[in-house]
Amino acid sequence: MYAPQGDSELLLKALRRAPVPPGARMLDVCTGTGVVAFGGVRLGASEVHAVDLSLRATLTARWNARIRRLPLTVHRGDFLERAEGRFDVVTANPPYVPTASTAPPAKTKDRAWDAGDDGRDCIDRLCRAAPGLLAEGGVLLMVHSDICDTGRTIGLLQGAGLKASVVSRRAQPFGPVLRRRAPWLEYRGLTAPGQREEELVVIRADLVSPGA
Numbered sequence: 730m731y732a733p734q735g736d737s738e739l740l741l742k743a744l745r746r747a748p749v750p751p752g753a754r755m756l757d758v759c760t761g762t763g764v765v766a767f768g769g770v771r772l773g774a775s776e777v778h779a780v781d782l783s784l785r786a787t788l789t790a791r792w793n794a795r796i797r798r799l800p801l802t803v804h805r806g807d808f809l810e811r812a813e814g815r816f817d818v819v820t821a822n823p824p825y826v827p828t829a830s831t832a833p834p835a836k837t838k839d840r841a842w843d844a845g846d847d848g849r850d851c852i853d854r855l856c857r858a859a860p861g862l863l864a865e866g867g868v869l870l871m872v873h874s875d876i877c878d879t880g881r882t883i884g885l886l887q888g889a890g891l892k893a894s895v896v897s898r899r900a901q902p903f904g905p906v907l908r909r910r911a912p913w914l915e916y917r918g919l920t921a922p923g924q925r926e927e928e929l930v931v932i933r934a935d936l937v938s939p940g941a
């Protein structure tokens with residue numbers, strides 16, 4: 730189970746600044762404990778959906794919503810398969826850690842960070858799907874590490890017709906998973922020699938109507 734960390738916190742701060750329009754319909758993909766989705770409810774979204782592949786995460790998010798008495802609809806499954814309709818706000822803290830393994834993560838907990846050899850399995854899918862998830866004027870906020878190529882995310886979102894930029898950054902020391910993989914990340918050229926810090930970025934993408 731992914732306990733909220735620096736990336737969750739950075740995404741929540743960006744959500745507070747977004748802002749969330751009153752009565753917004755919101756989708757939080759890769760919700761984990763539901764921490765970002767709860768932020769949306771508290772900021773005034775009237776309908777908030779949260780999706781996660783993990784059974785443990787969905788049970789935790791439902792339980793957290795219940796004890797906080799917050800209205801949240803939690804779906805279990807792949808984020809693209811379970812998202813229905815269009816949303817004014819979409820938030821995402823997807824798995825983004827590059828992994829040497831070509832097989833899907835063996836342990837459920839590894840799905841919280843393992844994301845293919847460039848860390849972009851979920852990110853690329855979300856970038857391509859974003860125009861179909863957003864309502865007109867809708868906003869996507871996604872957090873990931875600069876290790877998995879911020880420029881590529883911006884390029885994909887812009888290529889999909891969205892206005893996209895980095896709205897927030899924060900440097901932080903590698904956590905345990907990145908520390909273990911540091912020699913391999915260096916070997917792949919994804920990090921500089923001796924690098925033990927990553928920069929987290931929040932990317933904002935807006936679906937703007939032509940002429941707006």
Ligand SMILES: C[S@@+](CC[C@H](N)C(=O)[O-])C[C@H]1O[C@@H](n2cnc3c(N)ncnc32)[C@H](O)[C@@H]1O
Nearest residue numbers: 731733737759760761781782783807808822841
């Ligand atoms: C980095 S954690 C983020 C958790 C939470 N949003 C937060 O910020 O603390 C990523 C989450 O994505 C989930 N996940 C991984 N692949 C997924 C997919 N294809 N569809 C939906 N959820 C997925 C994992 O189970 C994990 O809970």
